[in-house]
Amino acid sequence: MxxxxxxxxxxxxxxxxxxxxxxxxxxEDRVMTxxxxxxxxxxxxxxxxxxxxxxxxxxxxxxxxxxxxxxxxVGYNNIDIGHATEKGIAVTNTPGVLTETTADLAxxxxxxxxRRIPESDVFMRQGRFRGWAPMLMxxxxxxxxxxxxxxxxxxxxxxxxxxKGFGMRVxxxxxxxxxxxxxxxxxxxxxxxxxxRESDYITLHVPLTPETRNMLSTEMxxxxxxxxxxxxxxxxxxxxxxHLIEMLRSGRIRGAALDVFQGEPLNxxxxxxxxxxxxxxxHIGSASLETRNEMAVMAAQAVIDxxxxxxxxxxxxxxxxx
Numbered sequence: 417m418x419x420x421x422x423x424x425x426x427x428x429x430x431x432x433x434x435x436x437x438x439x440x441x442x443x444e445d446r447v448m449t450x451x452x453x454x455x456x457x458x459x460x461x462x463x464x465x466x467x468x469x470x471x472x473x474x475x476x477x478x479x480x481x482x483x484x485x486x487x488x489x490v491g492y493n494n495i496d497i498g499h500a501t502e503k504g505i506a507v508t509n510t511p512g513v514l515t516e517t518t519a520d521l522a523x524x525x526x527x528x529x530x531r532r533i534p535e536s537d538v539f540m541r542q543g544r545f546r547g548w549a550p551m552l553m554x555x556x557x558x559x560x561x562x563x564x565x566x567x568x569x570x571x572x573x574x575x576x577x578x579x580k581g582f583g584m585r586v587x588x589x590x591x592x593x594x595x596x597x598x599x600x601x602x603x604x605x606x607x608x609x610x611x612x613r614e615s616d617y618i619t620l621h622v623p624l625t626p627e628t629r630n631m632l633s634t635e636m637x638x639x640x641x642x643x644x645x646x647x648x649x650x651x652x653x654x655x656x657x658x659h660l661i662e663m664l665r666s667g668r669i670r671g672a673a674l675d676v677f678q679g680e681p682l683n684x685x686x687x688x689x690x691x692x693x694x695x696x697x698x699h700i701g702s703a704s705l706e707t708r709n710e711m712a713v714m715a716a717q718a719v720i721d722x723x724x725x726x727x728x729x730x731x732x733x734x735x736x737x738x
Contacts, residue, residue, distance in 0.1 A: 417461040417723055422448045422469050425488055429464075429712025433719060437462070447681065454478050462719045467491055468681060473499040484722035486715045490514060491651070492732055493624045501733045508718035508730045512570065513710040514702035519574035521701045522619050522649045525673035529645055529695045530617070531555040556616075556643070556670065559583050564615030565603070566631070567622035567650065568594055575619060576601040587611045591627075612639035617647065624651040634659040637669075645671045649701045652677040661687050664694055675701055 419433050421441045433439045440456060442448050447468045457463060457479040465471055467489040473496050476482065484506045485495055492509050500507050528534060532555045539545060539553065559582045565572045568590040576597070579586050586603040593605045612618065612632075618640070622628040632646075632655045640646070646669065648655060657678045663669050665687075673695040677684045680699060688694055702708060718728040727737035 418459055419462040419464060419719055420453075420456050420460040421464045422453065423466055425464070425715070426709045426712040428709050429714075429716035432713065432716040433464070436720060437723070450475065457482070462486065462723060464488060464715055464719060465494075467494050469494060471495045471500075476500055476503055476505065484508065484719055484728070486718040486728075488711055488715045491623055497733050501735060504735055506718075506722045506728060506731055506735045506737075507733045508715070508722075508728045509732055510711045510714045511730055513714060514707050515570040515574050517704045517707040518571050518649055518701040519578060521675065521697070521703075522571075522575050522621070522647055523578055525649065525675060525695055525697065526617055526619065526645070526647050527558060529647070529671045529673040529693075530558050534695050535692055556645070558617070561585075561616035562587060562614055564588070564611040564618040566608070566611065566618065566620045567628075568597060568603070569621060571649075572619075572621035573597050573601065575621065576603050587615060608636065609639060612636055613641070615644060616641065617645050619647040620650040620654055622650050622654055624653055628654050630654070630656055632656060632660075637663060640669050642667070642669060644669050645673070647673045649675040652680060657685060661685065661691070664691050671695075673697075675699055 418438045418440065421439060423442050424445065430439065450470065453475055457475060459481060460479050461481050462484045463482060464486045471485060471494060476496060476499050482505050485500055487495060487509045490509055490511045492507060495507055497507055532553050536553050562585045563579045565575055565586065565588040568588045572588065576586050580601065586601060587606045588603045589606060589608045589611050597603065622631065634656050637656060637659055660672060664672055671693040675697040676699055679685060688696060702711065718730060721728040
């Protein structure tokens with residue numbers, strides 16, 4: 417059997433596949449074009465892809481032997497789930513394993529923008545440091561402030577746990593209220609508008625759905641305090657990015673830290689690069705050696721399970737297994 421892997425992943429997962437199947441891996445460290453996937457997928461039994469790969473109906477139809485699409489990510493909005501299900505193709509993802517790592521990254525971004533760490537690093541490397549000064553690189557405190565969490569799933573909850581150590585008041589907005597989580601973290605459920613108005617730091621942890629697309633619209637962003645910061649490690653499309661840039665440029669809010677973007681990977685808005693009150697990261701929420709290895713194993717195991725006739729652990733669609 418043949419497995420197509422659209423981009424190199426850690427060897428731990430690849431070794432599992434190579435030991436069992438013909439494994440074809442994208443030889444270049446870049447996103448495969450749709451034409452390249454179509455050229456390679458015709459006789460594939462399994463596809464291991466990334467969130468950056470758009471697996472639409474045309475690709476699915478071009479692979480008559482395909483039995484599983486294993487997405488090396490938590491999200492799977494890049495896959496035509498309905499068409500895959502109609503064709504009896506299992507779709508899987510890699511949840512859970514990256515929860516704590518992504519929460520770490522959200523906090524790293526929050527701290528970096530609050531205390532102007534990237535700016536300070538550039539300042540030092542440019543040889544501009546002339547000694548301690550009372551007004552040099554003044555940032556904002558984190559301890560004792562109000563943190564607003566939008567999306568209180570596993571990652572949002574992990575972020576809330578970390579906030580306890582900073583003595584923060586935690587507000588959250590979620591599709592459903594979570595009383596048990598509130599007891600654990602002390603977080604308070606509030607309407608989205610109230611969260612936007614009262615939070616000193618706002619961090620997003622929502623999947624991309626029709627309901628969350630442009631969730632932070634122009635109107636919502638305008639509710640933020642002038643002293644507030646916005647952190648996004650979820651999906652770029654959840655924010656009205658153009659208006660966010662306008663607010664950052666005009667000083668309408670103090671700063672933002674972004675790991676995801678509307679136009680990624682190739683069309684990130686160049687205006688972001690001109691702003692020194694924004695911290696930018698190249699979608700590295702899960703980018704630790706430990707987590708990426710575990711994701712590779714999880715994605716490979718899903719392929720193996722389906723090709724051996726077993727129900728995979730992280731099945732996200734309605735395909736039946738006996």
